[in-house]
Amino acid sequence: LTYSDSSPLRSILHANATHDSDGNPIRKKKVVVLGSGWSGYSFLNYLNNPNYDVQVVSPRNFFLFTPLLPSVTNGTVEARSIVEPIRHLMRKKGFEYKEAECVNIDASNKKIHCRSKDGSNLKGTTEFDMDYDILVIAVGAKPNTFNTPGVEEHAHFLKEADDALTIRKSVINCFERASLPNITEEERKKILHFVVVGGGPTGVEFSAELHDFLVEDVAKIYPTVKEFTRITLLEAGDHILNMFDKRITAFAEEKFQRDGIDLKTGSMVVGVTADEISTKERETGKIVSEPYGMVVWSTGIGSRPVIRDFMQQIGQGQRRVLATDEWLRVEGCDGVYALGDTATINQRRVMEDIAEIFSKADKGNTGTLNKKEFNGVVKDICQRYPQVNLYLKKNKFKNIAQLLKSANGEDTEVNIEKFKQALSEVDSQMKNLPATAQVASQQGKYLAKCFNKMEKCEKKPEGPLRFRGEGRHRFQPFRYRHFGSFAPLGGEKTAAELPGDFVSIGYSSQWLWYSVYASKLVSWRTRMLVISDWTRRFVFGRDSSS
């Protein structure tokens, strides 16, 4: 065996050795991970394979627990309490970390180009290249402005820890400014007009947090200006929280109404200047401009520039989001994986593969599947195509045999036409996974587990299903398990949508939310800090210094 020989057998034999049988050092495969967020951190956390030389590149030397970020904007939780330094994990795992941003991926030469960030006391940047054998892209996404003029310049985003701190300072500055003498009433109203753009979970939660702050704290500390404050939530669609159950949307809209949050649906922002925000009303087509003191922009996410370039390179230029297969391998290049918000899984349609599925299952080439053949193939289909289970559930079929019976009657043999007919509707249940921490962290864990048994599986490639490839596949495709979503609505009320069509709204869900998030906080350190922040808030109220 030569040094360059990378046969899987050899790596198994020498799984823990640093030298091969000839005394040559084994070159470990170099895995470069981009990003230290939900997906990247989770991948690194579960990766336990001594055969990899792992290098992490991220401009941020910490993991950020984003679900609690809106609570940082009003001081319920401190920013420090929801970050976890990446260096702790690096030391524990023996990985290497570089604080830099990847600015270019050269997939054909398996190289990346990186740039360090401008530090506060270190002016200028440093650039360097890195080689990789395997690249794991977990860079997340950037806020999407839809090219609305003035947004980059004048609005705040709520994505990073710094954003939350800036928002917090800005809110308090507005109140201090409004409390100064020689400010006209009109100006005071303008300064204390807070506008939130986007009725998704983040926009809604931020509005609720801001409202709580106004009611519970501002009323006491700025009693003279309280009456001038106003919160407006702008949403282009018909409803806020439209990804949630209708009951939750209705409850949230009603609650906001009662709280006096000015909810404007059907109004799309067309521009932001230093003093005014302009919206186009969908019904009338009229453009309305209103003065504001602060705007927070939270309308969704888009691909980062480095990913857009990369997509051009690998022939995905026409797509909106980077596509992977169900094993999280980037389509169109070799040795590159992508997970989290930066990518979507390009799920295959059953109907595209149906002829192939049928012929593989039809062992004797008889043109029909008997009961045994049919049952054999069904299990694989359910595993490979998640839309099948969703379809069965939606239509209240206990299993796929029932579905077939509805198409095939009492016949025991099924031909291709009946087979197609039975499955003809299942693809309608395909949907992309949401861009959430839940998905990102599950993908990180999944990929780490694949990497942990990579050598064993390389012998039997992770390829497609039994009936499509040779032998049994070792890697299951990625499967998402939904554990429910929460939408904190302020005033100690949280809406929870749990699996099994269970919706709960109120105080009990608030406590469920506290306990779920406390249990998900990555380390005992952050857990302690957040719980003490919560306690402090209950006892002493929020800190209102900027």
Ligand code: FAD
């Ligand atoms: P991120 O977690 O964003 O991580 C990206 C990482 O890549 C960061 O470390 C970043 O510094 C780094 N990076 C960026 N550019 C580069 C580059 N060029 N090179 C190298 N590294 C780079 N989801 C839920 O499930 N529940 C919630 O309650 C919830 N609340 C949220 C609240 C807020 C305010 C926000 C903003 C998001 C919330 N989310 C929530 C969504 C969740 O945070 C994201 O889905 C999740 O962070 C996606 O993980 P990721 O690893 O893809 O990206």
Ligand code: MG
């Ligand atoms: Mg990440």
Ligand code: MG
């Ligand atoms: Mg994160």
Ligand code: MG
């Ligand atoms: Mg994704």
Ligand code: MG
């Ligand atoms: Mg047959």
